[in-house]
Amino acid sequence: MECHNVQKSLADYDTGAVHEDIKKQMDAHLNTCDTCRTELLFLHKTSSAIHDLQEIETPDWLWQKIEGKLFEEKKPWWQVSLFRPVAALAFALLLFVVSYWKLNQPSPRLPVAVTLKTVDVTENTFHAAPFVEQYYATEAANPVSQNVYLAVMNEGEN
């Protein structure tokens, strides 16, 4: 029997769990091999030391804690503690922007029921010139109004 075969079975040999034939072969080898004998001695001391340890009763919560850790799901990124205040802030900001936009929307122009009858007329029927000229004159100084040019346009063509 060679060393590596013996050393593989040393633990079983120490506890007496090897077959009788194997045990005889190992005994023969251990009588002649210092290395394996030293190894057996070290293994035996370690086993004895473990055996001599005082058994401590484990607290009930220990397993629960271990079990909790074992089966704990990894939190997704959005459950990271910083996300919630940021999301709340963003939502509040969005609400503010939407409310502001809504409040500043002009009210739609409601249709007015017109009951007045209308007649399309020409200048001959309704001499509107004084009113129209006055209207153009009022707007004359407005630099973004084209009315004054319209007035002169009419003058030029009349």
Place this chain on the structure above:
Amino acid sequence: MQKRPLIFTLITVFGYFAFLQLATYLKTNKSSVNILKLALKSENVTPFSGTLTTTMVSGEKKLSSQVQVWQGNGMKYIHKGKKTVSVPVISPEEAVARAARILKNYTVKLVEDGGQVAGRAAYLLMLQPKHPGNFSKKLWVDKLNFFILRMEDVNEKGDVTARSEYDSIAYINEDAGQNAKQGVSSVVLKPEETLASLSEKLKFRVTQPGNVPPGYEMEKCHLFECPDHCGMKAAQLVYSDGLNSFSVFEVQPEMSGCSKLSHCYKMCKLKKFPECLVYKDNPYTTVVSLASTVPSYVFVGNMPKETFLAMAETVKNQGAGSSVQGAGKEHEHE
């Protein structure tokens, strides 16, 4: 916990871009508002002389006309053929007030490169109405001195309804109007009044009609007298949203001097019409008359007739009872 640096990085990057966007918006908005204010004042501070073409479009109708325009001694002169009209240029105070009204009712967007107008580089200011139904406007403003080189009125459908554009312009420091003093007719308005003072002068209660389009407010009011001196007087209520305007004339029921030769003769005859009369002075300007009420109403402006009719609807039931003193005389006159 390992995700925290990532979150912080994302927030920082997002914040940086948000800040950039905000800064760009504020800068652009401030620039566009400043350019608008300077453009409104430019006729006051920049002497100029140029040729301006105005085109009106209504459906398939198109009307175009070219006039000479120049500024000197605080007056703006508009000349065509044998006619020259002079109007006072806008005062700085009026320009500031007008800018405020425009900004209240319109959003201003600046386009840095508005191309060339009359051979000059221009900004393009786009004014979009906050109240649907109103015209929007485009202004091309000289990059050098903020003079308005071109303006376009755009209706809700996006069609250009009127355009005034300088074909050529020169900024000069002399009064070009000196050569055209002859035949100049100046636009002179009577001083501004209040509704109370007008009511007192006209002897009927001058009130504002209802259904005024959103964004429009009464800007000022004047006493208007018939240019034929026939005795017809009216209260002129000028409504504006900063860019566009219309006038409501409330005509005194008493027209003692009304004769067949006067402008007002036909106005007097109209009193027998219970209907609203609609007249288009040009494709751009609508006139609606409601003569059967006391006082009579005449609406004039660049508005659709439906707008005026909606306003006329609110005053149609006004009869003799609304007049303070002159109601009875309406019938005497007829």
